[in-house]
Structure formats: C-alpha cells, structure tokens
Amino acid sequence: MAFCKGSFFFYFFFFMVFLCNWGIISVSASPNYRDALAKSLLFFQGQRSGRLPPDQQITWRANSGLSDGQMAGVDLTGGYYDAGDNVKFNLPMAFTTTMLSWGAIEYGKKLGPQLSSNRAAIRWATDYLLKCARATQGKLYVGVGDPNSDHKCWERPEDMDTARSVYSVSPSNPGSDVAGETAAALAAASIVFRKVDPKYSKLLLKTAKSVMQFAIQYRGAYSDSLGSTVCPFYCSYSGYKDELLWGAAWLWRATNEVYYLNFIKSLGANDGTDIFSWDNKYAGARLLLARRSLVDNDQTFQPFRQQAEEFMCRILPNSPYSTTQYTPGGLMYKLSGSNLQYVTSITYLLTTYSKYMATSKHTFKCGNLFVTSNTLRTLAKKQVDYILGENPMKKSYMVGYGASYPKRIHHRGSSLPSKAANPQSMGCEAGFQPYYYTTNPNPNILTGAIVGGPNQNDFFPDERADYTHSEPATYINAAIVGPLAYFAGAV
Numbered sequence: 001m002a003f004c005k006g007s008f009f010f011y012f013f014f015f016m017v018f019l020c021n022w023g024i025i026s027v028s029a030s031p032n033y034r035d036a037l038a039k040s041l042l043f044f045q046g047q048r049s050g051r052l053p054p055d056q057q058i059t060w061r062a063n064s065g066l067s068d069g070q071m072a073g074v075d076l077t078g079g080y081y082d083a084g085d086n087v088k089f090n091l092p093m094a095f096t097t098t099m100l101s102w103g104a105i106e107y108g109k110k111l112g113p114q115l116s117s118n119r120a121a122i123r124w125a126t127d128y129l130l131k132c133a134r135a136t137q138g139k140l141y142v143g144v145g146d147p148n149s150d151h152k153c154w155e156r157p158e159d160m161d162t163a164r165s166v167y168s169v170s171p172s173n174p175g176s177d178v179a180g181e182t183a184a185a186l187a188a189a190s191i192v193f194r195k196v197d198p199k200y201s202k203l204l205l206k207t208a209k210s211v212m213q214f215a216i217q218y219r220g221a222y223s224d225s226l227g228s229t230v231c232p233f234y235c236s237y238s239g240y241k242d243e244l245l246w247g248a249a250w251l252w253r254a255t256n257e258v259y260y261l262n263f264i265k266s267l268g269a270n271d272g273t274d275i276f277s278w279d280n281k282y283a284g285a286r287l288l289l290a291r292r293s294l295v296d297n298d299q300t301f302q303p304f305r306q307q308a309e310e311f312m313c314r315i316l317p318n319s320p321y322s323t324t325q326y327t328p329g330g331l332m333y334k335l336s337g338s339n340l341q342y343v344t345s346i347t348y349l350l351t352t353y354s355k356y357m358a359t360s361k362h363t364f365k366c367g368n369l370f371v372t373s374n375t376l377r378t379l380a381k382k383q384v385d386y387i388l389g390e391n392p393m394k395k396s397y398m399v400g401y402g403a404s405y406p407k408r409i410h411h412r413g414s415s416l417p418s419k420a421a422n423p424q425s426m427g428c429e430a431g432f433q434p435y436y437y438t439t440n441p442n443p444n445i446l447t448g449a450i451v452g453g454p455n456q457n458d459f460f461p462d463e464r465a466d467y468t469h470s471e472p473a474t475y476i477n478a479a480i481v482g483p484l485a486y487f488a489g490a491v
Contacts, residue, residue, distance in 0.1 A: 031388040033488035036401050037114050040484055043399075043448030043477050044121040046413065049088060049157065050078040050128075060418035060444040064157035065164065068144045072166040074135040076144050079128030082234075083473040084411035086157045087145035089234045090132060091178045091222070094185040095278040096474040097125040098250070099348065101188035102288075103482035106352055110489030111481075118481065119192060126189045126204060129182055133207050136168075140211060142178045142222060143167040147233050154431035156416050161428060167229050171214075175222030177236040179215035180243030181281070183208045187250040205254055212247050215240075216263065238280040245269040246281035249288045261300075264289070270307075274314035274323045275334055276345045278475045283311045287349050294356040308353060313366035315346060316379065320367035329392040329458040330382055337468045340397060340453035343383050344479035350380035351483045384483050387450065392458040399472070400447035407441035408464040410471035414446040415464060436464060450476045 045058040049065040068088070069076030080096065082089045100122045104115065111118055132141040149162040169175030186208035193201040223235045236243075245267055252260035269282065276283040289304035313321040315332070325333045334342035354376035357363070363372050389396040389404070396402035399409060409415070416422075416431050421443070442464075449472035454460040460469060 031385055031390070031487075033384075033484050034112075036388055036398060037111070037481065037484040037488050038117070039398060039401055039448035040450070040477050040481050041114055041117040041121055041448065043446065043450075043472070044080065044124065044474065046446045046449065047080040047082075047474055048078075048124060049081055058447065060420065061413060062158045062419045064160065065144070068164050069131075069135070069141075069166060071164060072136075072141070072168070074131070074141070074166075076128070076131055076135070076141055076166065078131070079125060079144075080474050081157060082475075084409070084414075084467065084471045085147070085150055086155075086160050086162075086412060087147045087150050087233075088128075088143055089147075089230065090129070090142040091181055091230070091234050091236070092278040092473070092475050093125060094129060094178070094181040095281075096478040097122060097129065097185035098181065098188045098246075099345070099475065099478040100125070100481060101185065101192050102352075103348070103478070103485065104192045105188065106355065107482045107485035107489070110485040112485075112489070114485070119196070122189050122192060126186060129185060130203065130207055133182060133186070133211050139168045139170050140175065140179055140182065140214060141166060141168045142175060142182075142226070143230065147229065153428035154412060154416070154436045155426055155428055156413055156419070156431075158413075158419050159425050159427070165229070167226055169222050169225055171218045173225035174218040174220030175225055176215045176219050176240035177243040178222045179211050180240065180247035183212035183215060183247040184243070184250040184281075186211065187247070187254040190254050208247075208251060208254070212251055215244060215247060234278070236279065238282075241267065241269045241271075242281040242285065246285040246288075249285045253288065272314075273311060275342060276349055277342055283308070283349060284345075286311065287353055290353070291356055294360045294362055297360070309364045309366075309371075311349070312353065312364075312371065312376065313369075315350070316366060316369065316371065316375065319369050322366075325456070327454070327456055327458045329386065331386050331391065331454065331458065332383055333456050336455070338452035338471065338473060338476070340387065340450055341473060341476045341479075343387070343453070344450065344476050344483075347380045347383045348479045348482050350376045350383075351486045354380065355486070380483055381487060384480070384487060387453070387480070391454070393454065393460055395460060397451055397453050397460070399449040399451070400445050406451050406460070406462050406470060408439070408462050408470065409442060409446060409449060409451055410464050410467040411442070411446055411449070414442045414444045414449075417443055446472065448477065450480065452476075 146163045146165045186204045190201045190204035221236045248260045248264050273282045286304045286307040290308040292298040293301040293305040313319045314323045332343045354373045357373035387397045389402045396405040452469045
C-alpha cells in the first residue's frame with residue numbers, strides 16, 4: 001500500500017510539472033509587499049522641493065525652489081511637487097500628508113523598519129505646511145508656482161525659470177476646503193509625532209486648531225477665490241463641506257474635544273458617495289468616525305458606521321447597490337483621469353474598515369450580500385496585487401518594482417537628464433523635442449512612483465504624453481502605503 005501511495009505522488013508531481021511547463025497551469029510568485037512598501041515611500045524623495053538633505057537616496061534630484069515665497073516676502077521652501085510638474089498645490093499635498101499620517105497611525109507596527117521613512121515623508125510636508133499656516137497673520141498660503149506657465153514648459157525643477165507666484169486664502173478670499181484639509185493633515189501628523197517628538201506634535205496640533213477655526217469662520221471654496229490658478233488643476237469640485245467634516249473628524253481624533261464632535265453633528269454633511277480622493281473626503285471622514293462605533297463600541301457614532309457601510313456597498317462588485325465599474329482584469333475603475341488615485345484611496349478604506357471589523361467581529365449586509373472583514377480584505381488585496389503586476393498586461397504600475405513597469409512616465413525630472421549628467425541649464429521649452437517627444441525610456445528612474453494606470457480595458461500604452469495614464473502623483477502613493485504595510489505584515 002505504501003508503494004502505491006508513493007508511486008501516485010511521484011507520477012502526480014511530474015504530471016503537474018508537465019502542466020506548468022506547457023502553460024496549462026500558471027504559477028506566479030506572490031507580490032513582495034515589503035519591497036513595494038519601501039519603494040512607495042522612497043518615491044517621495046523624488047518629489048521633494050527645497051534644499052535636499054545629506055541622506056537623499058534619489059540622487060538624480062538636486063536642490064530646487066529655493067526662492068519659493070520670496071514674491072510674498074516669506075519663506076515657503078520645502079514641500080512636494082504634486083505630480084509630474086514643478087508646482088506646489090497645497091490641497092492635494094495636504095491630503096497626501098493626511099493619508100501618510102493615517103497610514104502611520106493605523107499600521108505603525110506593520111510598517112516595521114519603514115516607519116522612520118514614513119515619518120520623514122510626513123515631516124517634509126508638515127514643515128512646509130506649518131510655514132504656510134504661520135508665516136502671515138490672517139493668511140493661509142496654499143500654493144507656489146504659476147501652473148499655467150509651468151505647464152507650458154518641460155524643464156527640470158532644478159532649472160525652473162517660470163514665475164514662482166504665491167497664492168493664499170484669507171477672510172476676504174476664503175478657502176474652507178484647503179484650510180480644512182490642512183487642519184486635517186496637521187492634526188493627523190500631531191498624533192504620529194506625539195510620542196517621538198512631543199514638542200513638534202504640540203506645534204502641529206496648535207496650528208491645526210487655528211487653521212480649522214479659520215476654515216469654519218470664513219466659509220467659501222478656494223476655487224472661487226483663486227480661479228484659474230487652481231482650476232482646472234485642483235478645483236474643489238465637491239465643495240468644502242467634506243473638508244470641514246474631515247478636518248473636524250481629525251481634530252476630534254487628536255483632541256477628544258467635544259467642540260469638534262458638536263460641530264460635526266451640526267454640519268449636516270450627509271451626502272452619499274462612492275468615491276474617496278484629494279477632492280472628496282466624505283467616505284474617509286465617515287470611516288474615521290465609524291471607528292468609535294466599531295472599536296470602542298460607542299453608539300454615538302453608529303450613524304457614521306451606517307454611512308461607511310453604505311459606501312462599502314457601493315464599492316463591492318457583488319453588492320446589489322454597487323455603483324462601481326471593474327475592468328475585465330478586476331481593477332476598480334472610477335474615472336479615466338488617473339484612475340489609480342481612486343483605487344489606492346478606496347483600497348485604504350477597505351483594509352482599514354476590514355481591520356476595524358475584525359477587531360469587533362462585526363459583519364454587515366448589502367441587501368442579500370453578507371459582508372465580513374475578509375470580504376473587504378480580499379477585494380483590497382486584489383487591487384494591490386493588480387497594481388503590482390497581477391493583471392492582464394503582466395505589468396507593475398509601480399516604477400522600479402517587478403520585471404515590467406512603466407518606462408516613459410509623464411514626469412519632468414525623470415524624463416530629463418539630471419544636473420549631474422547635464423550641468424548646463426535647460427530652458428522652458430528646451431526639453432520638449434529631445435526628451436518629451438522621444439520614445440526612449442526616461443533616463444532617471446523615479447523608484448516607487450505609481451502612475452495613473454491602465455484604461456477600462458486593462459490596456460496601458462506607456463506613452464509620456466498620455467498624462468492621464470502615465471503621470472504619477474503623491475496622493476496615489478500616499479494612500480497605498482497603509483495597505484502595503486497591512487499585507488506586508490500579514491506575510
């Protein structure tokens with residue numbers, strides 16, 4: 001009998017090898033989440049503005065934007081370029097900071113050795129945001145660089161010769177949206193630094209309270225105040241009520257002061273949504289507040305739990321209430337412009353709510369669909385794995401990760417020779433003909449950058465001019481740090 005059993009396994013083994021060799025069964029290694037996590041954070045070094053530190057690892061970058069703020073008589077150096085251009089837009093930058101901070105708060109232990117890199121990425125942004133909030137009494141600076149003139153150029157950030165215009169909001173020109181998001185970023189970061197740097201944490205929280213009060217007292221959309229300097233680039237399409245909810249939710253989390261909870265209740269921000277992004281924060285705010293219901297069993301927050309689960313029912317593919325499209329390869333598909341920004345942000349909510357559900361052994365239903373913690377986790381993993389190469393094109397959408405990844409990303413610094421390789425200054429239009437229009441790969445690898453991603457049919461052309469699919473952005477990466485840590489810690 002033992003001989004028969006051994007013979008069976010011997011022949012079965014060679015039969016399986018035969019099937020694999022002929023492609024009848026495909027065998028692929030699991031994504032290396034730890035490697036992807038490290039690279040997702042390294043990317044932020046490539047987006048830095050200002051004077052670079054001695055430990056800068058993306059060495060093809062150099063100092064840039066050292067005069068930022070001078071046109072307003074203030075120091076606004078530092079921060080991040082939002083995407084593939086050389087402009088600092090504070091609305092998406094602050095959202096980036098909030099998401100990096102939320103990742104550190106929820107997944108700090110799972111971040112492991114990358115926690116210090118995460119904190120460094122946060123601090124590069126918060127140091128700048130503090131300047132923006134504290135430089136001039138009664139003003140919040142919200143951006144540096146004229147986007148209209150910048151977008152006419154293809155030049156390295158180190159060579160910028162376009163106007164470094166400075167933009168701000170004030171009581172007479174309000175911006176509750178950008179102020180609310182800035183307050184959220186500073187409040188969330190104050191939690192991150194509470195134990196490791198208490199003095200810095202207190203400064204962040206004090207400033208967050210002041211900026212939030214400004215957002216509440218002087219209501220209005222920054223798009224209306226600043227017009228073509230922020231639109232159509234980062235218009236506040238969703239209005240400012242979501243940022244007021246988001247900012248207050250983070251200040252409530254950071255302080256437990258009843259003032260913020262009362263404000264949240266009075267706001268009446270009950271709009272339904274099936275998206276989460278730098279523009280629309282409703283889903284994130286509700287999930288953040290729902291934590292008190294699930295983890296702390298505080299029934300005061302049950303309405304937010306219900307709203308968070310209504311959101312999930314709009315996302316899950318088998319839900320009768322789903323309003324979310326999926327590609328044939330299984331990727332969540334929200335909008336054609338930089339779709340992966342929505343994928344990473346929503347995936348963050350999936351892993352985090354899954355975590356809350358697991359803690360309280362909670363389940364819920366979308367009609368007849370029974371939803372468990374694992375339901376959300378499985379969908380989140382599918383999205384992360386797709387981004388890392390488990391997709392019909394067998395392509396990773398993170399630069400520098402995997403065997404095949406985007407080589408012609410829409411990014412000025414990456415696509416032009418570095419200062420070390422070409423010390424001569426390159427003017428506004430000098431980069432177009434030899435570098436923008438070429439089909440050659442970019443000379444500098446922006447390690448960790450996640451691009452806009454494939455179209456609704458899972459196709460990615462890898463063309464530099466196709467910015468809707470090939471441009472990376474800080475807020476795409478910031479949202480995936482948490483999920484990558486979640487899955488890296490589970491391996």
